[in-house]
Amino acid sequence: MAKLFFRYAAMNSGKSTQLLQIANNYESMGKAVLLYTAAIDDRFGVGKITSRLNIQRDALTFDPELDFLQRDYADIACLLLDEAQFLTPDQVCQLHQLAHTRNVPVICFGLRIDFRGHPFPGSAWLLSRAEDVEEIKTICECGKKATMHIRIDADGRRVQDGPQVEIGGETRYRAVCGRCFHVGEPDSPALAAAAGDATLPASAH
Numbered sequence: 001m002a003k004l005f006f007r008y009a010a011m012n013s014g015k016s017t018q019l020l021q022i023a024n025n026y027e028s029m030g031k032a033v034l035l036y037t038a039a040i041d042d043r044f045g046v047g048k049i050t051s052r053l054n055i056q057r058d059a060l061t062f063d064p065e066l067d068f069l070q071r072d073y074a075d076i077a078c079l080l081l082d083e084a085q086f087l088t089p090d091q092v093c094q095l096h097q098l099a100h101t102r103n104v105p106v107i108c109f110g111l112r113i114d115f116r117g118h119p120f121p122g123s124a125w126l127l128s129r130a131e132d133v134e135e136i137k138t139i140c141e142c143g144k145k146a147t148m149h150i151r152i153d154a155d156g157r158r159v160q161d162g163p164q165v166e167i168g169g170e171t172r173y174r175a176v177c178g179r180c181f182h183v184g185e186p187d188s189p190a191l192a193a194a195a196g197d198a199t200l201p202a203s204a205h
């Protein structure tokens with residue numbers, strides 16, 4: 001039987017690239033897939049999944065109102081969702097039910113936590129419901145595994161507060177490890193101070 005998959009990562013980890021690769025694998029075997037992305041993601045135009053390798057495909061969009069059970073999946077070999085952190089808990093339950101009652105594998109790709117380190121409700125539910133959970137690994141600038149990400153403003157400064165959802169515009173994100181998330185950038189005075197550089201004043205930040 002099919003099951004619910006969750007592939008989670010920090011920002012800039014190549015999630016969309018992996019998703020498009022899986023779609024391609026199915027299609028090369030003559031099987032149809034359905035692609036979804038969040039209606040909220042307007043970085044590349046509505047209903048597009050774009051990898052950082054500049055491969056782009058059209059996708060259906062989901063918003064919180066969509067009921068995934070209201071669709072016919074008769075000829076669909078796999079359902080692939082990008083930006084799955086924006087699913088509602090109800091929608092995660094729908095996708096779980098879909099996989100198990102209609103035998104359609106559902107593979108969700110998304111962020112586990114936001115830039116403040118808080119969980120997205122959709123991802124918390126996916127981590128609870130998915131039978132197959134896997135972390136997509138990426139690396140912090142310091143060389144450790146990145147498990148988190150920080151938000152950067154147009155001037156390159158870290159943003160500590162703000163809405164959980166802010167896609168596009170001048171906002172950028174950087175994947176970081178837990179230590180850099182808490183202590184600072186790899187080359188920041190705060191991190192150097194934490195590492196024992198006594199020449200820096202305690203207030204350096």
Ligand SMILES: [Zn+2]
Binds near residue numbers: 140142177180181186
């Ligand atoms: Zn780091």
